[in-house]
Amino acid sequence: MGVGHIKVGTASSRFAAWIASGFILVAIFLPFVAGRSLLQDLFFIFSMLVLTQWWNLLAGYGGLVSVGQQAFVGIGAYAMFGSVILGNVDPVVSILIAGFAAFVLSVPTAFLAFRLHGAYFAIGTWVIAEVMRLGVAQWKAVGGGTGTSLPRSATRDMWFVDGISVLFDVKTSAARDILAYWLSLFLMVTTIAVIYWFLRTRRGLALFAVRDNSQAAQSVGINDFISKLIVYFMAAFGTGLAGGLIYLQKARISPDSAFSVLDWTAYVIFIVVIGGIGTLEGPIVGVLVFFLLQSLLSDFGSWYLMTLGVIGIAVMLFAPKGLWGLFTERTGMELFPTRRQLVIPEKET
Amino acid sequence: MLKLVKMCKSFGAVCVADEISFEVSKGQALGVIGPNGAGKSTLFNLITGNLPPDRGYIGFEEQDITRLPPMKRVRMGIGRSFQIPQPFHRMTVFENLMVAAAFGRGLSEAEVIDDCVSILEQTEMVPRANVLAGQLSLLERKRLELARALATEPKLLLLDEIAGGLTEGECQKLIATIRGIHRTGVTIVWIEHVLHALTSVVDRLLVLDFGRVIGIGDPMSIMASKEVKEIYLGIDV
Numbered sequence: 001m002g003v004g005h006i007k008v009g010t011a012s013s014r015f016a017a018w019i020a021s022g023f024i025l026v027a028i029f030l031p032f033v034a035g036r037s038l039l040q041d042l043f044f045i046f047s048m049l050v051l052t053q054w055w056n057l058l059a060g061y062g063g064l065v066s067v068g069q070q071a072f073v074g075i076g077a078y079a080m081f082g083s084v085i086l087g088n089v090d091p092v093v094s095i096l097i098a099g100f101a102a103f104v105l106s107v108p109t110a111f112l113a114f115r116l117h118g119a120y121f122a123i124g125t126w127v128i129a130e131v132m133r134l135g136v137a138q139w140k141a142v143g144g145g146t147g148t149s150l151p152r153s154a155t156r157d158m159w160f161v162d163g164i165s166v167l168f169d170v171k172t173s174a175a176r177d178i179l180a181y182w183l184s185l186f187l188m189v190t191t192i193a194v195i196y197w198f199l200r201t202r203r204g205l206a207l208f209a210v211r212d213n214s215q216a217a218q219s220v221g222i223n224d225f226i227s228k229l230i231v232y233f234m235a236a237f238g239t240g241l242a243g244g245l246i247y248l249q250k251a252r253i254s255p256d257s258a259f260s261v262l263d264w265t266a267y268v269i270f271i272v273v274i275g276g277i278g279t280l281e282g283p284i285v286g287v288l289v290f291f292l293l294q295s296l297l298s299d300f301g302s303w304y305l306m307t308l309g310v311i312g313i314a315v316m317l318f319a320p321k322g323l324w325g326l327f328t329e330r331t332g333m334e335l336f337p338t339r340r341q342l343v344i345p346e347k348e349t
Numbered sequence: 350m351l352k353l354v355k356m357c358k359s360f361g362a363v364c365v366a367d368e369i370s371f372e373v374s375k376g377q378a379l380g381v382i383g384p385n386g387a388g389k390s391t392l393f394n395l396i397t398g399n400l401p402p403d404r405g406y407i408g409f410e411e412q413d414i415t416r417l418p419p420m421k422r423v424r425m426g427i428g429r430s431f432q433i434p435q436p437f438h439r440m441t442v443f444e445n446l447m448v449a450a451a452f453g454r455g456l457s458e459a460e461v462i463d464d465c466v467s468i469l470e471q472t473e474m475v476p477r478a479n480v481l482a483g484q485l486s487l488l489e490r491k492r493l494e495l496a497r498a499l500a501t502e503p504k505l506l507l508l509d510e511i512a513g514g515l516t517e518g519e520c521q522k523l524i525a526t527i528r529g530i531h532r533t534g535v536t537i538v539w540i541e542h543v544l545h546a547l548t549s550v551v552d553r554l555l556v557l558d559f560g561r562v563i564g565i566g567d568p569m570s571i572m573a574s575k576e577v578k579e580i581y582l583g584i585d586v
Contacts, residue, residue: 004466006458202451202458205440209448212437219397219431220449220501221423340458342443342478344466 004344008200008337016335027185031168031178039181043249045291046184050191050242051264052271052283054235057195059269060278062231063211065118067265068125071109071132072102072236074259076243081142081253084154091150092159095183095244102240103233105132110232114225126261133259147254155251180249187245191238192336196280199338203230208338211278270308274315276322280336285324350375350536351505356395356405358560365391366402367560373505378537380547380568383557384580389540390432392557393507396538397429398422409505423453428503432510432540434490438483442474442493445482446500453501465500472496472526488519495523499530506530508539512546520546544572556580 031039051069059065079101083089089097109128116124137145155161156172158179165175198204209217210224217224243264247253257263267290275286293311297304319326328334351373358366365388373379381389394400396407398419407415414422437445446468450461469475472492477485482493491511498506508527512520524546531537531550541547547554547568554571556564558580564571571577 003463006462205444205448205458206452208440208444209437212439213435215399216431216435216437217448218419219399219423219429220497221420221453221455222448223418223420339441339479340444340447341441342462342466342469344475344478 004342007341007343008339010334010337012333013335013337024185024189028182031181036174036177039177041291041295043177043181043184045287046181046188047242047246047249048268048271048290049188049283049287050184051239052268052275052287053191053195053280054238054242055265055268056272056277056280056283057198057231058235060272060282061199061207061211062228063214064228064232065122066113066125066235067122067261067269068109068113068127068129069235069239069268070259070261070264071125071129072106072239073243073246073264074129074132074136074255075105076102076240077247077253077258078136078139078142079240080244080247081148081150082139084150085148086141088154090157090159091154091248092179092183095241095248098244099237099241102243103237105240106233106236109236110229114229114232129259129261133255136259137255143254145255147252147257149253150248150251176251177249180245183245183248187241192280194234194238196336196338198234199280199336203227204338205340207231270312272322273312274322276324276326276328279322279324279328279334281328281334282322282324285327286322289323350377350410351396351538352406352408353396354406354408356392356407357403358391358395358400359403365560366395366405369405369557369560369562371555371562371565373536373538375504375536376534377553378531378539378551380551380554381538381540381557382542382544382547382554387557388560389557390509391560393429393509393538393540396422396507397427420452423501424455426502426504427507428453428498428501428505429507430491430494430498430509430511432513434487434494436482436485436490436493436497438481440482441479442482442485442489442496443469443478445493445497449497449500450502461500464502468496468499471499471529473522487514491515491523492526495526503535505536505538508537508541510540510542512541512543524549548572 055069076098080094080098083094083097084091112128113121113124142148155176160179161172161175164178165172168175168178206222206227209222210227214224247258271286271290272283274289275284276282293308297307315322354370356366356369369392383389391400395402398417402415406413409425409427443465446465447458447461450456450465451458469478472495474492474496477489485493495511512523515523520543527550539547539551551568553566554568555562556571556577563580564574564577
């Protein structure tokens, strides 16, 4: 039939797939042996990983450097709170509502932000997020500017919580942490799987072309606007889901925390940059480093932030491709390869 | 096949296309010459839609394409190579072709593999298929420009100084490749400073100066005309 075929996988990626399956299996059963604080730490790592993967898709692959992803975390979180408090929806279901709310919001914001390019786009997204924060602060039903908590009845009667508390023989508060942990694990794994799948589709290939040279991409028939729009919508939806989940676990919300540029964008950018922008592996490495730094240094207050800043600058200067980039340059290893390699069976011409 | 009527484009006070009108019929090869800054690349950008015209009309295969965006024109069959090669540098040579073929023709990746392989063969790039485009030599980049344009399966191929900067031997090989493409029925418009390369392929020459067409016709008589010698070759006659 054909004269050649495409190969994407490599030896290291097949190895990585085995390791990943093993890891997921262990992670699923971890609550049976692990204590509550470890699960909370892992929840933090997984949910940050979701946020960083989406930001990385947006900025690292799509070239859309957004400083306003907190808009989608915040709107997702508030959509979750709103649907629980006002609509009596189960919190687990309301996480989905959070994703859809963020997606719906991303349509008009795309209309505004896509008129801007480069640095102007970044500032524009930030401004949009600030406007959202100020707007939500006016919403009295969910606590206005001071915020509110999830009603006890809602968190106690949440789906699965009863079952988990019986199964593990723990209090409902601990059962809620286990549920949140499982949800974050599920969301993290699906996020990486969906992004990896997307990068290997035809649209993903177009995204690489637009990233490398948008003028040339247009001249081979790629609609660069559509490519970027798809990525923007996907990232909004995923970030909204994460926002809903994070605030389900926190069970307390305020506009300043839900729309925090530091927590949901600055840290996210830091993680992606030190890990390696434009790779799926980078955010994974980055989030682990970030977690380590945070647990070692967060007691030192402003020294902690200054250390993060210094590390960020050092990595940008000496390893602009991040820690993973440094590693992959030395070893040539890729855990999530996207390169379409041409294999011509007979003898090469 | 391609028809331009009174195309105009200015950047501020500088007029880079001044009432340009000409036609190219199917299967022809037209060469475009003119001094630096005469508006040759601008002319291509107008034809591909990368630049919007101020006034005028462009038709392609009897259809008005004056307002169509670049991607639609590619789908209709207008392929182009850039003067300064613009490869997708973090993608491999093969991926460069595949993305062009898939999106230029509206097909899936699997459907275009075979065609991409034969274009690699035609442009002698098979051994470099899995190399990153950013690591190619100048000749290879030029070949990639050509190959990528071909991958979109153009009916009209616009070549922008594809032979510039090559050695004589490399140039001869490239000419042979372009001749081969022309023989398959592809219409060609080719901007070039390397005159002997141009005249060995094209049937007509168009001379641009200050955004104006100052001559169009068969290469011999164009090159012999006094006006062209004065303006283009800088010779006092």
